[in-house]
Amino acid sequence: MIVPCPRCGKETEMTGNPYRPFCSERCQLLDLGNWVTGAYRIAGKEDEDEDGGPPPPREGQK
Numbered sequence: 231m232i233v234p235c236p237r238c239g240k241e242t243e244m245t246g247n248p249y250r251p252f253c254s255e256r257c258q259l260l261d262l263g264n265w266v267t268g269a270y271r272i273a274g275k276e277d278e279d280e281d282g283g284p285p286p287p288r289e290g291q292k
């Protein structure tokens with residue numbers, strides 16, 4: 231059974247493919263990474279004001 235990879239659209243054989251439905255480990259990891267990053271952003275969005283990104287750089291003060 232040949233299905234297009236949901237990540238890159240490349241037609242790939244699904245049977246015996248450990249990375250199905252993706253064409254390769256790379257696409258699987260990319261998709262997983264995307265999902266994790268997206269979830270992380272959504273989860274961290276509300277806290278952004280309190281403890282979000284890196285602290286602003288302070289210059290000229292010690």
Ligand SMILES: [Zn+2]
Nearest residue numbers: 235238253257
């Ligand atoms: Zn792919």
